[in-house]
Amino acid sequence: MGDGSWSRSSSGRAPLPWALALLLLPWLVLWTLPQSLAGLMWAGLKRVRGGVRPSLYRFGPFLFLVVPEAPFSGLGISLGVVVLAGHPRVLTHEFCHLYSGLWLGWLYLPTYGLEYALFGHSRSPHERITVRLEGSTRWAWERTGRG
Template sequence: MPYRSTGFRRRSLPRGVLALGMLWTLPNSLAGLLLGVIGLAFGARMRWQARGLALVVRRWPWGNGGALTLGNVILHTGERLDTPCFTYAHRAGHRIESAVSLADHERAHVYQYMALGPLFLPLYLLSGGISVRNRFERAADRYALHGHGWWPWSA
């Protein structure tokens, strides 16, 4: 399946702003870290990914593929996070789009968490959960396709 990784690099933000975002979403990150540590006993591996501002837990042993982001922690069932995936709109048959990088999609969720902190999960669930209707998923797909637009309320 051909796909393009955007290779987008985050714009340089002051370290203080990044630190505040990571602190703001710390409760979410701690939940992800707990799940990651549990996964270690079942073969998962952890690695800090500075580009994505996240601790990536690869080979996550549960689930039927894909990834889940909790704060600055990404739980991924595969060996590599930079793998091709289709956008939600493509999978739902709304339009034809090329495959994108799962790493880019999940990086958008990390940014969303850092901006919204503990408000992310309730807002995400109120927006429809894991579906094409969810503005958070559409924004993450937009970021993975174009390198901008990760904010869920942007056009």
């Protein structure tokens, strides 16, 4: 896969109107503030020190900032409205983690931390939920602008 695979997903429904995404964004950032802040700080750090350019992506009613580089050895991490992804094929999965952010709110990081410590990554309940959501979502993601 070339760089083009970052620009459009394979299939699915187009994102909802921009106005909705922009209306939702401030509330979403507040609701997921600890993880979104951590993600934004990481994105800023990678931009300044690593020259990695983040891009805006839309998925359903949501707007995400995607850093096209995974931290550590993983393939991706979802931090509120920020996604760190090593490959475009993990984007849908990482975007679906925002759904658990909707009910976990500020408890997202402690909950995931606890679950990963107790069950490991792939067996954690919220990881399993996210895999299901990923499999059933009808949304396609879309990169906006050049990025």
